[in-house]
Amino acid sequence: MNLILDPPTKYVSDSKPEEDPFNLIACNPSLVKLSIIRLKGYFQDPFWDAVSKLQSLTTLHLQFVNIVPNDTFWTVCRNLETLHLVGTVFLGDHIVIPDQSFPRMRSLSISNVDNLDMMKQVKFLRQCGNMEELTWRGRCSFQALQEFTQDLVQGAWPKLESFDPGFNIPHPLLAQIFGGMRRITKLFLTRTTIKPSTFQYLRPHLDSLVVLDHRGSTGPSSDMLREIMCSCPNLEELRSGSIIANDVLQDEPWVCTNLKIIQVCFLFDKSRSNADTHRTIFKRISGLTQLERLQVGGWSSGPNIPFQESLDLRLESGLGELANLKHIKCLDFFHTVQMFGEEDVRWIISNWRKLEETLGCVHPNPKERDILVSLFKERGIKAV
Incomplete structure (x- = not known):
């Protein structure tokens, strides 16, 4: 079952009781997909405690919302197969990525996330070792991109086959990324030019491209x-x-x-x-x-x-x-x-x-x- 919470102008105090996210979640314990879009005021400890009780939840989509990423939030993420963070604001002075793995994570989208710098994003990516699809957008620093590339070449994500970076990738790093991915089925390069010297590293993947x-x-x-x-x-x-x-x-x-x-x-x-x-x-x-x-x-x-x-x-x-x-x-x-x-x-x-x-x-x-x-x-x- 999929639940989409998207009333752009509503706050908790304005919502009818039956529209309160806590009630909606409590009434749908078998939720598989949960999408939260433009809602305000719900995303602290009690909310994540309620979400953590959804035993069947595999997909979480957070778009243009403010969240407090407490320990329970990361516990929720640990059980997910798909996580989309789009225009999400992480609230807090010192955001900490816990030292734990997210073994079930297959599809990850991190797009223009505020207050979570790129190096912390790379740390989170490292902990998703079974990741198959990655959409990554924002102002990427060269250091973060370089470390991501090195990790990829060293086999950090052996199953990664779909890559959608929303920033320009220098040609030497792009060549290493092509060479480091074991198989490419989906490739989105809307900000990056492919030169002939780089294209040769894409050739081994042409047979698998979808x-x-x-x-x-x-x-x-x-x-x-x-x-x-x-x-x-x-x-x-x-x-x-x-x-x-x-x-x-x-x-x-x-x-x-x-x-x-x-x-x-x-x-x-x-x-x-x-x-x-x-x-x-x-x-x-x-x-x-x-x-x-x-x-x-x-x-x-x-x-x-x-x-x-x-x-x-x-x-x-x-x-x-x-x-x-x-x-x-x-x-x-x-x-x-x-x-x-x-x-x-x-x-x-x-x-x-x-x-x-x-x-x-x-x-x-x-x-x-x-x-x-x-x-x-x-x-x-x-x-x-």
């Missing part, structure tokens, strides 16, 4: 992205940046046929004809038969930049190659210049029966756009 998210930073080069798409048979989610279209299309086939989400902006040379390249890309995408979300949006370039953004999503450019993609739920082409016609929209509606929304401008002319958007909305498809 999720690769590289938005928000300089993405991998065209050569790296081509290698990823040709070497990751288990990849289900790929989020990257802008890629020069011709660089990605070489003779090697894309083996990532399990992809459900792809976010790549293909860039085309304005000085040459791109008709064949468009159709070839559509043919490659047509092999991704499990695809649910197709995102080809990019950024708006000025007239002096020698590339045009992303795919031309029209039948005359090869859109018809995607008729076998029967699971598409979202088509995203934000920040691209599209010139849809009625025949293109009707084709999309007829062939992609699971489509729920389109994101982007379907036509620069307002009158044409209104007509096309109305066609989508008639079928219950959200068009933005």
Whole structure:
């Protein structure tokens, strides 16, 4: 059972008796998941004593709350498999991480936790030796990151396979992290650039990658992205940046046929004809038969930049190659210049029966756009 406590403006004195967290917890002794969001005033010794009595509790999510991390709080954590601390404030002048292990902890998220410095966070991480998933965000000091990396290389977390750091990692440390992880299935590098010298340490993990998210930073080069798409048979989610279209299309086939989400902006040379390249890309995408979300949006370039953004999503450019993609739920082409016609929209509606929304401008002319958007909305498809 999952209990979510999220009345943003309520305090204890304002709550009805049946809404008091103590009563809610007492009435649900078999709770497995407990989420506490934006509540105030409940999180001292008596509260953690009540939570500690939940024998089945495996997941605790604390978001934008103030807590007093007493001994009972850490006892609660000792029995958890999943702990998410998001925007949490630790109250107290001298926060102490107890010298104990947290053997059941599998998934840990520490995001912008106040009054718990990074070195103490590293100490806590050390005590979660069976950790499999780590999301770690905040102002990370180089010393803390260096010690974390050294611990990882020395085998502190042999089961860690999902890593989501919300800060930039220097290339030498990133290479050591890749080399120190025995297996990587999920990798989120939204603040860190992968250079060719670092990419070689990621290569041994390409066969096991399921999720690769590289938005928000300089993405991998065209050569790296081509290698990823040709070497990751288990990849289900790929989020990257802008890629020069011709660089990605070489003779090697894309083996990532399990992809459900792809976010790549293909860039085309304005000085040459791109008709064949468009159709070839559509043919490659047509092999991704499990695809649910197709995102080809990019950024708006000025007239002096020698590339045009992303795919031309029209039948005359090869859109018809995607008729076998029967699971598409979202088509995203934000920040691209599209010139849809009625025949293109009707084709999309007829062939992609699971489509729920389109994101982007379907036509620069307002009158044409209104007509096309109305066609989508008639079928219950959200068009933005």
